[in-house]
Amino acid sequence: MPTLLHIECSPRKQRSASRDVAHSFISRFKQNNPDTQLETLDLWDCQLPELDEEVLNAKYAGITGTPLTAAQQSAWDAFAALAAPLHRADFIVLSVPLWNFSIPYKLKHFIDLVSQNGILFSFDPEHGLQGLLKGKTAVVAYARGMDFSAQSITPAVRFDFQKPYVEAWLAFIGVSDVHALIVEKTLLGAGVDLSSRDTANQQAKALADALNA
Structure with missing residues (x-):
């Protein structure tokens, strides 16, 4: 029984292009796997x-091995509770709009x-940094208002700190199986927006089918 976590990162709800594409993937994935357990973190x-200050004191106490105070332990438990859905999930889906690059x-x-x-x-002097989310698959639906592809005639591609950042973070925490779904040019009018969304939605469904194969 696969567990799928959807992390929603846009406040636009039904108007969100990244959310729309992510939902296309999720719907097809659930169609292919009816027993999927879906968890959503908006x-x-x-x-x-x-x-x-209290939270950061807890962070550095943990790094140095210093016993945590009751307040610091409470803060640390809150971190762990927020991260728990990531540990439970087999598939992590993020819907991420681009804001200011x-x-x-x-x-x-x-x-x-x-x-x-x-x-x-985790970290230790012998093995260094090790991500703890091994064996998971991530699907990231990215939305951009302009054309950020390598083929763009604008300099926008040089200002893409969205996809590289997300994928660097996923790699850092141990997720190596990462798939990107990209919807672009959403600011260039309804016709372009709908066409771009349709293409990305079809790609999302195809990816869900491929991951089920």
């Missing part, structure tokens, strides 16, 4: 704790919270 509907601040906030030693990675 970053705009959950309260992410602040990275305040990069990712929404809510996703960056989430990554900063859960990417902790002993939670999503």
Whole structure:
């Protein structure tokens, strides 16, 4: 019974191109695997704790092996609870719009919270850094307002810190099987937007079929 986690990173809901493409993948995946357990983490509907002094003290106490205070342990338990769905999932689906050349601040906030030693990675002097999410598959639906492809005649491709950042993070936490679904030029009018979404939705369904093969 596969478990699929969808991390929603756009506040636009039904108008979100990345969410639309991710849902196409999820719907086809569930069609192919009716017993799929789906969990959704909407970053705009959950309260992410602040990275305040107490939280950072807990982080560095964990790194140095210093015993945590009760308040620090509470903060650390909150990190672990946020990361738990990532550990439970066999498939991690992210729907990520591009904001100012990069990712929404809510996703960056989430990554900063859960990417902790002993939670999503481990470290020791002999083996260095090791991601803890081995054996999982990630599917990332990226949405961009302009053309960020290598074929673009604009300089936009040089400002893509969205896809490289997400894929670097996934590799860091141990996810090596990563698939990208990209919908672009969503700001160039309804006709272009719908055509781009349709192409990406078809690719999403084909990917779901391929992962079921």
